[in-house]
Amino acid sequence: MNNIDDMEESRxxxxxxxxxxxxxxxxxSIEDEYSRKVKTVAMDTDMQSLVCSPVSSKIAIGGDITGGLGTGGxxxxxxxxxxxxxxxIRAELSNCEVLLIVGGIGGGVGSGIIPLLCEYAARQNIFTMVFISRPFKFEGRRKNQCFQHAREKIKERAVGLACFSLDRLVGRVGDDTPHEEVFHYCDRILRESVECIIAYLTSSTPNRGDYASLKNLLSYDGETVLGACEVDGPEDLTEAIKGAISALSLSASELGSSEGFLVQIDSGAELPFHGVGKAIGFLAGLIGDDAELLYTITRNQSQGRKIILRIIAVGIPEKKVGGLTPDMPVTLTTQAPPRKQTMIDFNKFTRGVFAESDPTLSDGEDLDIPTFVRKGISLD
Ligand SMILES: Nc1nc2c(ncn2[C@@H]2O[C@H](COP(=O)(O)OP(=O)(O)OP(=O)(O)O)[C@@H](O)[C@H]2O)c(=O)[nH]1
Ligand SMILES: [Mg+2]
Known part of the structure; x- marks a missing residue:
């Protein structure tokens, strides 16, 4: 984005x-750097959620039906x-070319209205991409059925759909992890995913984002995840991509069978062509031959030399919630987990890989624990 006219045009x-x-x-919560490139709109029956929101345009609906409250599902x-x-809604969408919609599925407004909004936008030939979450399994069967239904309806109308399974995002959470931290983590994943797509659509680098490529990328069935990593400067770009791949928390087979990847490199400094090629090539070497791979570079001089690299992976086969996961996630970095990724203690195992299986008990002893540990024998 070179000047104010360009920015106004994209908004x-x-x-x-x-x-x-x-x-x-x-x-x-979208960061200013991205939100100023789009027009932000909030729609709800719930006046409180609208009043509290900093977005530029608010649409209160159904006042007579809900009396200004949520729909309660x-x-x-x-x-x-x-x-x-x-x-x-018609007035708000006039002149709109690209519509990005975000909402949690499981309540009344997101689940009921997002499919209708997609249908409306399709009639107006508006290029529409949707970001939705699949409810946690613990939220109950009714909400999960409502997700299946909403997803089918959205798929019929929207050109792109990214589904984030909350159970997959959260993965294994430590016993003591506060509820609020888990929710903040999910907020971040959705927010950053939307930011990546805005970056791609509004990028002014030579590989300027085009609608058709994004449409292909977001046309696959399956789940979506995001991994991010921050490094100090361009010389660490390959470390950044390794950190972001690790943060996807995908197994090698999931990485190999994901249908597409979008990489966003947000850099304070100028990036060398070879460095970018090496980093993107590293990812290309790990993914399937037919997987789509897009990337975009955004410049943010206010962040000094710092680089934030984010990867969205799409078309990941659905994970059976509560099922066995024989594959361990790919981990490519020995460094501390990437920034912002440290909030949840995902790997709080006390018995190594046996932590998730029942103990193999014999005469009251757990045979999964090495004999010298069980017997208290020192190896010194
Ligand atoms: N991770 C996470 N998920 C959330 C959060 N809030 C809501 N959700 C998810 O989004 C779904 C929809 O919740 P809301 O957005 O509150 O519902 P709504 O669309 O406003 O619908 P009603 O209030 O019923 O009219 C829930 O079932 C959750 O799965 C949050 O703060 N964090
Ligand atoms: Mg609500």
């Missing part, structure tokens, strides 16, 4: 909508509220 064209509580919170009421407010 007019790209709209980022948060739908329902969580979607609105994510849109409200009532999809039908959310849909009635949408239909009642179609005039406001």
């Amino acid at each position: 007019r064209k790209i709209s980022l909508w948060g739908v329902g509580d969580w979607g609105i919170r994510i849109v409200g 009532d999809i039908e009421n959310a849909q009635k509220a949408f239909h009642e407010s179609e005039d406001k």
Whole structure:
């Protein structure tokens, strides 16, 4: 983005909508560097979530139906509220070329309205990409069925869909990890994923993001994840890509069968061509021959020489929640886990790889624990 005119041009064209509580919170948390390149919009029946949001445009719907509250999971009421407010929605979408929609599926507003908004945008020929979350399994079967239904409807209409399974994102959480930390972590993954897509769509580097490539990338079934890593300067670019690949928390077979990858390199310093080629080539060497691979470079001089590298992986085969995971995640770095990735203690094992299986007990002794440890024999 070279000048203010370019920025105004992209703001007019790209709209980022948060739908329902969580979607609105994510849109409200997008960093300025990205949010100023798009028009941000919040839509909800819930006045409180709208009032608290810093986004530039707010659409309150269904006042007569919910009295300014959420729908309490009532999809039908959310849909009635949408239909009642179609005039406001039409006005807000006039001149929009690209619509990005974010929301959590499981409540009434996100689940009921996102599919309708996609249908509406498709009729207006608006290029639409959607970021949704699959509810935690513990939220119950009804919410998960509602996810399946909403996903099918969205897929029929939107050109791109990124589904984030909350259970996959969170993975193994340490027994003492606070609930709030886990939620903040999920917020970050969705926020950064949206930021990557904005970066790609608005990049002014030679590999300028184009709609068709993104459409292909986000057209695959399956799950989406994001990994990020921060390094001190261009000389550490390969370390950055290794850190971000590790932060994806995918096994080697999942990495090899993912359908596509988008790499965003956000750099304070000028990047050498060979360094970029080496880093991207490193990832290319690990993924399937047919996988799509896109990248974009954004310059952010306010961050000095620092580089933040993020990878979105899409089309990952769905993980059976609670099923066995024979493959260990690919870990390519021995350094401390990447910045922002340290909030959750994912690997809090006390019995190594046996931590998730039942102990092999014989005469009251656990045979999975080495004999010298069980018997207290010193090896000195
Ligand atoms: N990780 C995480 N997930 C959230 C959070 N808030 C909501 N969700 C997820 O998003 C789903 C929808 O929640 P909301 O966005 O609150 O619901 P809504 O669309 O406003 O719908 P109603 O309030 O029922 O009208 C939930 O079922 C959760 O799976 C959050 O702060 N963190
Ligand atoms: Mg709500």
